[in-house]
Amino acid sequence: MNKRDKIFLSIIFAVYFIAWFISLKHIPPMDEAFSTLGHRWVVNIGGFAFNPATLINAVIVFLIVVWIALSVREMKLVPDRKQSIIEWLFDTFYEMVEDTVPDPRFVRSTFVVAMTIFMFVWVSNMLGSFPGIVFTGWENGKLTEIGIFTDTWQVPTADLNTNLTYALLVFVISHAFAIKAKGFKTWLKGWFEPNPIMMPMNLIGELAKPISHSLRLFGNIAGGAILTYIFSYMVKYFLLPIFLWGFFGLFVGTIQALVFSILAIAYISAQLT
Amino acid sequence: MDKMDLAQAIYLAGKAIGAGLAMGIGAIGPGVGEGNIGAHAMDAMARQPEMMGAITTRMLLADAVAESTGIYSLLIAFLIIFAL
Incomplete structure (x- = not known):
């Protein structure tokens, strides 16, 4: 850490301290601070x-993922830093899928599914690790307050709907692959094993x-956000x-x-298998 | 806090006791499980110190799976406190 970094960090700490004060x-x-906890902004359109x-x-997360994809679209022979990180990540995942999936026909498609889910969930979780725009709703789902930097982002993975969608996607894909690999009759017989x-x-x-699968991710991210809010309140948002x-x-x-x-x-x- | 009648008091006490029990009992399983994982990872590391990196990543992954039941009870406790 050189002198410039030290001055920069001291200025940030001073601003943080003054803002806290x-x-x-x-x-x-x-009771007022925790009364809106867990209430989300809900809009009813045609019964949904x-x-x-x-x-x-989710749109913000998609834009970040697309930006990452566009910035490494032209693969260079001598990779720069970003490309080598992406290459390392994809390579690690591909080897993991190759080791796990027994049927070589399905390695590539399984890799695509798992990697897409990982990119979305990881970017979304990273977005949830700093304060952002917070929409607070009330019991009837009406929007009461928009806060900026009052709480962590309400990321898509902190909502059970997103996680359940992905988990059901994996569930349907796994059974579709099983039917394709083993045939419908063998798949149907698999339900009645070892005996009916x-x-x-x-x-x-x-x-x-x-x-x-879905509740694990939801509980970790949403529970982490709520715990952060409660603990931060108890020390009055200091450090x-x-x-x-x-x-x-x-x-x-x-x-x-x-x-x-x-x-x-x-x-x-x-x-x- | 202003004066409350008996029904309200029982409701509040049930909420508090329920959330505490849900979190406390639900934390036993993950505690035992993560302790086991940590102990065996330490054993493996002591036997083969050159495998430390690989063992640490797999230990963290196993921890994340083992603590999921604790996370479920945390969710239930939050639901009891804030949504009931």
């Missing part, structure tokens, strides 16, 4: 309930997969949120994105 007067009492905060943030009495157990076991965002956002977010895509690979390959 000013905001200390405006912090609401505990939409969550606009999730849609807006076990059919309900197999059914419940299969249906439990997407539920646990601790940075460590909480570092842990719940960067560390847990990366690990959960990895776990989500690895489980997707494992579920698909379990159907192919």
Whole structure:
């Protein structure tokens, strides 16, 4: 760390300290601060309930992923830093899929599914590791307040709808691949193994997969955001949120994105054996 | 806090006790599981120190899967406190 970095960091810390000192007067009492916790902004269009905060943030995540894709579209023979990171990531994933999936015909498509899910979930989790625009709703779903830098972003992965969509996608894809690989009759017979009495157990076991798959990611990201909010309130937003965002956002977010895509690979390959 | 009648008091007490029990009992399983994972990872690292990097990443992955039941109970506790 040279002298310029030290001066820069001291200025940032001074601004942070002054902002904290000013905001200390405006912090609401505990029951008022926590009364809107967990209430989302919901819009009803033709009988369907939409969550606009999730849609807006999903578009932001898509734009970031597309920007990453466009910036490495022309592969150079001598890679620069960004290209080598992307190459390393894709290579690691491809080797993992190759080791796990037994049928070589499905390696490439499984890799595409798992990698797409990983990119979306990881960028979304990273977005959830710093403060941003927060839409606060009330019980009837009406938008009451738009806050900027009051809480972490309401990222798409902190909403069960997104995670359940991806988990069901993996569930359907795994069974479609199984039908394609083994044929319809062998796939149907797989439900009645080892004997027909076990059919309900197999059914419940299969249906439990997407539920646990989606709830794990949702619980980690949404629970991390709520815990960060509560702990930050208890120290009046002074310094601790940075460590909480570092842990719940960067560390847990990366690990959960990895776990989500690895489980997707494992579920698909379990159907192919 | 202003004065509340008996029904409200019982409702509030049930909420608090339920959330506490959900989180406390639900944290036993992940605690035991993650302890096991950590202990065996330490064993493996002591036996083969050159594998430390690979063991650490797999240990973290196994931790993330083992703590999922704890995360479910955290969700239930939040639901009880804020949504019930």
